[in-house]
Amino acid sequence: MFLHLYTVLPCVFIGAYLLIVKKGTKTHKLLGRIYMILMLFTATVTLFMPAAVGGRFLNHFGWIHLFSVLTFWTIPTAYIAIKKGNVNAHKRKMILLYFGAIIIAGAFTFTPGRYLHSVFFG
Template identity: 55%
Template sequence: MVLMLLSATVTLFMQAKVGFSVLNHFGPVHILSLLVLYSVPSAYFAAQKGNIALHKKTMIGLYVGGLLIAGSFALMPGRLLHGWLFSES
């Protein structure tokens, strides 16, 4: 969980270079970073209080958001990972 929080915090300092941006810095992927910064502590405190159903929902949401949504953003044309995986040269 600490690594998820650290990664989400670091991404807030990275400038969006693909797609639209707000304030010449933030893009759609930054919304996911804010979601992680909210959801990880929520899931932790839900587990602490014994609310396993809420903890489970929150962790599934983080998993889907992290792999499917953020992964889709990372593979968009013009991104570094897209170039590495799908480069013609």
């Protein structure tokens, strides 16, 4: 769990930064690669974390794991889109990734029964 937090927390800030700065610069490309690698790593880590809230599939996976699937689909397709010069598709996918896998999934981590809820709300 801590490995997941250590890899996803930088993505919160890197992703937000990338969404607001000028696109296509060397800095954007470098941070984008770092962001993508961290997101793929953190999505992989989540597959080993059992769902703590709600129903489970195979006594392990929950609805929250769909965000991992989103990440595994979005990163390669966004990368391929930008390599092909399809800036609009790349932009849509990266916005979807940030708001889906960072903002929405992150909000779920504060629900009762989850670790971060107990840390912040006792």
